[in-house]
Amino acid sequence: MLIELTDRPIDVAAVLQAVQADGAGAVNSFIGTIRNRSTGRRVVRLHYEAYDQMAVHQLRKVAEQAVAKWPMLQQVAVVHRKGTLEIGDVAVVVAVSTPHRAESFAACQYIIDTLKEVVPIWKKEEYEDGTVWVAAHP
Amino acid sequence: MKLTIALFGITRDIVGRPALELTVPAGQSVQQLLAELHQSFPALGQLRSLAVAVNNEYAQPETELQERDEIALIPPVSGG
Numbered sequence: 001m002l003i004e005l006t007d008r009p010i011d012v013a014a015v016l017q018a019v020q021a022d023g024a025g026a027v028n029s030f031i032g033t034i035r036n037r038s039t040g041r042r043v044v045r046l047h048y049e050a051y052d053q054m055a056v057h058q059l060r061k062v063a064e065q066a067v068a069k070w071p072m073l074q075q076v077a078v079v080h081r082k083g084t085l086e087i088g089d090v091a092v093v094v095a096v097s098t099p100h101r102a103e104s105f106a107a108c109q110y111i112i113d114t115l116k117e118v119v120p121i122w123k124k125e126e127y128e129d130g131t132v133w134v135a136a137h138p
Numbered sequence: 139m140k141l142t143i144a145l146f147g148i149t150r151d152i153v154g155r156p157a158l159e160l161t162v163p164a165g166q167s168v169q170q171l172l173a174e175l176h177q178s179f180p181a182l183g184q185l186r187s188l189a190v191a192v193n194n195e196y197a198q199p200e201t202e203l204q205e206r207d208e209i210a211l212i213p214p215v216s217g218g
Contacts, residue, residue, distance in 0.1 A: 121217030122147035
């Protein structure tokens with residue numbers, strides 16, 4: 001299991017390599033990237049902040065929950081970036097390997113969806129005329 | 139007892155520093171801590187949610203805080 005929070009660019013190929021397994025007939029991945037628009041405004045860049053120790057702990061818990069739900073999971077990797085990211089940069093990579101494809105889609109989606117709900121990482125969008133902490137207010 | 143509360147994201151902007159030091163009665167619960175913080179910093183009440191983490195786990199309202207606990211305010215997360 002590869003779980004990492006990093007302030008360096010994510011090597012996507014290395015994350016995929018980390019889930020290689022002889023028992024796997026499927027590798028599924030999700031790559032989250034920085035988009036140039038949000039709620040109708042042009043985004044210049046994003047600033048990610050994390051509660052490092054808790055974030056890594058919660059990332060590991062999410063991955064362990066996925067293994068409990070899909071015991072056929074061969075390998076799981078989750079790498080999340082923090083710091084300042086530019087448009088097109090990779091913010092997160094989730095990769096899983098399973099014997100067959102159906103479970104690989106389900107497990108990968110479960111991990112990214114749950115990560116977005118529970119892992120203490122925050123992003124601040126920077127526009128040409130200001131910044132906003134994403135989703136902070138109703 | 140003395141508590142140190144780590145602040146992240148918008149809660150750090152609202153409070154204006156990266157951590158808060160509070161002296162509270164022994165046995166203070168998470169719910170009581172939140173009530174006190176809402177009173178001191180009304181802008182916290184405008185957030186979509188506000189959780190408290192104790193030792194890297196989300197804490198229940200009735201959880202009693204201890205002096206050595208690592209405590210943090212968790213505003214709405216937005217990773218991914």
